Amino acid sequence: MALPISKLTALKILGLVIGCAGKFTTGSLFVFSVYQDAIKDTFNYTQKEVELLSSMLNIGLGVGFLPGMFYDHFGPQWASAVGLFISVSAYMLIWSSTKSVQFYSGNSWLMAIYFFVCGLGSIFTYMVALNTNIINFDKKHTGKIVGLLNAFFAGSPSVFAAMYYHLFTHGDPTDTSNQDFPGFMLLFAISFGVVDILCILFLKVRKDDSPAFVNFENDISSKNNIVTSSNSGGSHEVFCFARRNGRQSIIGDINGDNSTQNYMIADNIAERSMSLKEILLNVDYQILTWLIAFASVIGLVYANNTTVISGSLHLDQYNDRLTIIIPITNAIVSALVGVISDHFKDKFPRMWILIFGSICFTVSQILVFFFAETLGLLVVSAIFVGFGVAILWSMAPTIMKEMFYIGNLGRNWGIALLIAALIGFGIQESYGAIYDAEIGPEGDGVHCYGMKCIRGGTAICIGSGSLSIVLGIVMQLKKKLCK
Template sequence: MANFEQPTSPRCLSFLKSLGLVVGCLAKFVTGSLFVFNVYAEDLKTTFNFTQKEVELQSSLLNLGLGAGFLPGLLYDKLGPTWTSGAGLVVSVSAYLLLWSTTKYAEFYGRNSWLMALYFFVCGIGSVFTYMVALNTNIINFHSKHRGLIVGVLNSFFAGSPSIFSVIYYKGLTGQNRFGDFMLLFAVSFAFVDILCIIFLRIFTSQEITHNVLTIAPTKDESKYLKSSEKYEVSYNSAIPALKTNGSTGTEEHDFSQNVKQDESENASESEVDLFVNYHNGEQLSIKQLLCNENFHLFTWMFVLAASVGLTLVNNITIIAKSLHLNQYNGSLVLIVPITTAVMSILIGVISDLLKEKIPRMSILVFACACFVVSQAVILIFGKLYVLLILGTFLCGLGISAMWTLCPAVMSELFSLENIGRNWGIAILLAAVVGLIIQLIFGTIYDAYVVEGTLDCYGMKCINGGIGLSLTAAVISVSLGAAFIIKNRRHSNYVQM
């Protein structure tokens, strides 16, 4: 672990935060390898003679491992980025080395697909340690007014990396053991980025300077001329922060001494104003309170269903293409979602920050859920047409961009930064479980139409059931998002979400 000298100037502090963002982007890039499963799914199926249901099991447990982010999230909240990165290093490298070894015993693992699925599950768990460190540390370090941009930049690396890994797999790996070589590449990559995270990622927490918002109580005659959003803010001066480091957790803390001056005339008129303190940190709830909170369930299940739809399509796009006799375009199809997400994540993050007061983040998220609805409907009805299959895949990528960029930001704004690891971990755990169910149903329906003695199924009948289920989940996610907006539209804090 590197021993940083305590920054003595804002410039030094800014440099360390920026360095942490760069390392976070590299870490997110490598963890994005989870979503490249569709690239090697066919080789996995033929190498180990798996049925489609067994292939779906491997994919689902990989994502279920990512969904086990609840536990790494708790570890992060308690011990910070250094120890969490160390745990990710051990788990990820070990799991990918086990997957690398499976090709040497293909016949054995062909009969024991559950064991290989367990390896994928552990890979997912290892990845989420790195994911949590990269995301949470940078969310905490940067001001909330830039949160959409920061998460968007991180997500662009996370979602865009499958396009790079796809090119490496199709163009760079030419041997007969491409799957094994790919797993070895992931083992080395995770070792590299986790070591960087251990060395460079630190939390720079500061006690936020709160703003006292004075709401003038208008007279009866004046009330019709004043907007409810009109407020008068009193700003306070603060001293330069002093920095101290907690070496065991990689957390660096700032203490601010505030110099608050209040005019005597304000004291005299205190009875005429209402004083509100805006913490900008969301509502801090215990786990029991969180699970009983209506907003948490509406928001989380909206994300869970939408994320599951995106995950199912991304992991099965090559299977869908082969069923529709379009597998000659696999090399192009697998790039659509990563490229779309890499570009749109930053754009959506910037727009959500700039227009936050006019277009709440939740409105953008409901639009993203609607993109999933249209995407699944287009593929279900017109999937045989290559151009419309591209359109459906693009709309799915657009929805994924918004969901994975804005949902972490909204979660932190609604339910406190201090528990972001726990809260966001619960959300991605539920998304992984629901994704597992949808993908297993997809695989079961697909296998039901496979001719005995073969591995593949051809025609819309093979995928209609799975796509129809995804379409239903997408419609429900739109309904939950709309319900959240209707429930909260009269609350003043909704403007910030």
């Protein structure tokens, strides 16, 4: 029985509020840079080992196709329950690691597994918060919904960073011996526990009137979607109605005696489920996925190494401010870009906005490569990264939802996250290896100083951003040629 529309709307809004809380909590993954020095000094890890922890955290997040497929099959409540168990357990293990410092100092691989599990647990919550609200609200609001959710996801690191520097750091914020990072991990465990319980209780797919659950066979019988013809001679007729640019394409097979009518959707990939093999062989999906991957790693690497960059250039006294620039910029732009893209999507395709995000990423890394020693330009580079992250994580899920079947959104988006995580792993490990290789006699064997420490890794990021721009332009040219 359908709920009254007012009650249904209220439940959807409640789900959106809880989804925002879920996205806010999962955004805590990107505050790694504020406590990485504490981990490094506590366990005497090399920069490459620290980069491994960050990479594994992101790979856990990137194994999103598994939670995505789980979500697609079992729904938000079971996905939230699994996320609750995994996240709380993982953060409690990291909290307990400081009780055995000597053991974990020689077993960074085990700590890396803990961070991997943290990322895996977080992606369950992320999928529940994102997918459920995308499904529940009409497609004309998709940009706004994704943008709002991403604003909470984006603003989260700035709040958690401020909490860390003001509540978990005693005295000099650059003195890692006075930082309570175990208590910070305990805070994460509690946060995920609370938000996942709320998701279990209140975040459900409200499919009574959801456009995601429209019976598409009804669309086929619509006079706007079918072109018919009669043949008194009883011959077999095939009718084709093709509309480009993602609209419906239907083939009708009608027998002359009108005894049977069989219709099929021919090429409207946005309105039909696709097998794993089929989606992986789809050219548009491949271009979009690799564009997302090459662009996203810049935000990941830069955010996770903000304090590494500032420390290398003796600007670490500004860490408490540098670490909140990206989240704040990200939150503001996310809230705006969703509204703007929904309003102008017919005049200005979302893909061009996504390409602009890739340009922002690339410009930011060029500024770091040449001018990171200048505090003002380092701030500007962080602002550009914030723009890029906001645009990417607001536009990419929206475009994915509009281009491909929403019932496979968890799997499709999850595969994109996995590819991004694997590329990010390679670049982060390279970043750490280059950093360690540049440690000179002026260092202490652990920390590197000077532009030489960061230029190699930054150059790789410039190349990654450039590839994402090229892929975006290829996608647009392909669409133009297919008109």
